[in-house]
Amino acid sequence: MRKILSCALLGALILPLAAVTGCKKASDERSKYEMQLEYFPEERRLAANMRVTVPNETENAFEELKFQLWANAYREGAKYAPVSELYAPAAYYDGKSYGGITVNNVDGCEKFSVTGEDENILSVTLGAPLYPDESVTLDVSFEVTLAKINHRLGEGKNAVNLAHYYPVLCYCPDGSFREYVYAASGDPFVSECADYDVTLTVPEDYTVISAGKPECVAQNGKKTYHVITENVRDSAFVLGKNFQNAKTTAGGVEVEYYYVSDSKPELALGVAADSLAYFDKSFGDYPLSTYTVVQTDFPYGGMEFAGLSMISLDLREAEIPTVVAHETAHQWWYALVGSNQFESSWQDEGLAEFSTALFFGAHEKYGGTYAQFIEASERSYRAFFSVYSQINGSQNTAMNRPLTSFTGDYEYRNIAYDKGVILFSRLKSVVGDGKFFEGLKRYAARYGGKIATESDLASCFSSANAEGLIRSFTEGLCVI
Numbered sequence: 001m002r003k004i005l006s007c008a009l010l011g012a013l014i015l016p017l018a019a020v021t022g023c024k025k026a027s028d029e030r031s032k033y034e035m036q037l038e039y040f041p042e043e044r045r046l047a048a049n050m051r052v053t054v055p056n057e058t059e060n061a062f063e064e065l066k067f068q069l070w071a072n073a074y075r076e077g078a079k080y081a082p083v084s085e086l087y088a089p090a091a092y093y094d095g096k097s098y099g100g101i102t103v104n105n106v107d108g109c110e111k112f113s114v115t116g117e118d119e120n121i122l123s124v125t126l127g128a129p130l131y132p133d134e135s136v137t138l139d140v141s142f143e144v145t146l147a148k149i150n151h152r153l154g155e156g157k158n159a160v161n162l163a164h165y166y167p168v169l170c171y172c173p174d175g176s177f178r179e180y181v182y183a184a185s186g187d188p189f190v191s192e193c194a195d196y197d198v199t200l201t202v203p204e205d206y207t208v209i210s211a212g213k214p215e216c217v218a219q220n221g222k223k224t225y226h227v228i229t230e231n232v233r234d235s236a237f238v239l240g241k242n243f244q245n246a247k248t249t250a251g252g253v254e255v256e257y258y259y260v261s262d263s264k265p266e267l268a269l270g271v272a273a274d275s276l277a278y279f280d281k282s283f284g285d286y287p288l289s290t291y292t293v294v295q296t297d298f299p300y301g302g303m304e305f306a307g308l309s310m311i312s313l314d315l316r317e318a319e320i321p322t323v324v325a326h327e328t329a330h331q332w333w334y335a336l337v338g339s340n341q342f343e344s345s346w347q348d349e350g351l352a353e354f355s356t357a358l359f360f361g362a363h364e365k366y367g368g369t370y371a372q373f374i375e376a377s378e379r380s381y382r383a384f385f386s387v388y389s390q391i392n393g394s395q396n397t398a399m400n401r402p403l404t405s406f407t408g409d410y411e412y413r414n415i416a417y418d419k420g421v422i423l424f425s426r427l428k429s430v431v432g433d434g435k436f437f438e439g440l441k442r443y444a445a446r447y448g449g450k451i452a453t454e455s456d457l458a459s460c461f462s463s464a465n466a467e468g469l470i471r472s473f474t475e476g477l478c479v480i
């Protein structure tokens with residue numbers, strides 16, 4: 001996600017399809033989500049049948065599986081709201097509105113229930129233990145009601161965003177499922193790469209925008225889109241009635257920009273193509289054959305998904321290059337190389353933001369230089385540190401901490417983004433450009449399709465200084 005803070009804040013049709021494929025890991029080692037979805041606008045309701053096949057790649061036997069229900073953060077009474085009080089008035093454009101997810105049935109198990117600290121987990125008790133190297137298939141029927149909200153999941157003022165709409169297998173790094181609540185600041189999503197085969201039916205006056213190359217069949221006043229994406233970190237769609245589009249290519253990748261209102265669409269499209277090509281050259285191959293940017297209702301700057309970036313309809317022209325480059329960088333630092341976004345948000349956000357600085361350094365026509373970008377982050381961070389130290393007497397500048405521990409968007413932005421940029425700029429200076437870019441290429445190659453830790457990242461730079469430097473930042477020990 002790319003959050004822009006204003007100055008004031010300082011105060012059922014299966015078609016033969018070519019699959020779009022991500023990276024590595026054999027397909028039988030990945031979960032597979034097959035979904036038939038239909039959206040009913042009058043009711044703001046998504047009806048869904050999902051067949052999920054989960055292989056056990058751990059050394060433990062499972063008697064229970066757990067899935068994140070991020071859609072439940074939108075329900076009335078949720079403990080963890082999906083947007084902060086600061087952004088709520090802009091997000092809830094028509095006053096308070098609620099949504100949520102109802103799991104109607106799970107076949108293929110002994111029982112299921114909605115659990116977790118904030119009704120955020122689907123717990124499924126299996127009929128028999130799932131042993132290592134075995135897999136289990138569950139048929140889940142669920143419904144999502146959309147809040148009227150300009151956000152990742154909701155009926156926005158101009159378009160419908162469908163992200164994190166389905167139960168997603170919980171991150172399970174060491175044989176135990178992690179349960180994450182929603183967080184208003186940051187992206188509280190941790191998910192493994194999986195294969196997706198999704199059909200989505202909508203009224204015929206809607207257009208569906210997604211990653212990959214969806215096929216569309218119109219019938220009986222409805223349109224059904226079918227898209228297959230393999231080895232990707234998520235499934236997301238934007239639905240709308242008034243989209244125009246512009247397209248180009250970048251190094252053989254089809255780049256498309258869908259927009260509702262943009263008098264200069266060539267800008268966002270140009271940045272998307274230029275940044276994709278630049279990051280491809282700098283970090284390693286972009287893993288998909290298509291990349292789509294869509295302008296939609298969103299309270300922050302933009303939001304990344306595998307092969308798909310949302311950018312806000314509210315962006316000013318001057319903000320577009322930064323937001324589009326940042327979201328495009330997430331195609332490497334999120335979609336390809338995953339990290340724990342709930343507990344170490346700097347790892348993808350700091351690196352995506354720093355990658356944006358690198359992009360500006362190589363493309364000064366977009367109105368900035370590398371040095372200006374780094375200086376702006378340093379200025380912002382120092383101002384934040386000064387203000388917060390005076391208020392609190394001291395300031396916790398540790399970077400590895402849960403999203404829910406941040407006091408708000410201002411602290412989150414300065415720790416995860418600005419301090420993240422400073423971290424990577426110092427690392428680049430210390431190890432030198434050669435080892436720095438080699439390190440990032442190694443990081444993408446070694447951890448593509450996986451979820452990397454801080455020490456995984458540090459291990460990619462052939463320098464004895466890298467680990468200590470990164471740790472001095474993440475533990476809040478260094479003075480900036």
Ligand SMILES: [Zn+2]
Pocket residue numbers: 001002003326327330348349352
């Ligand atoms: Zn971001």
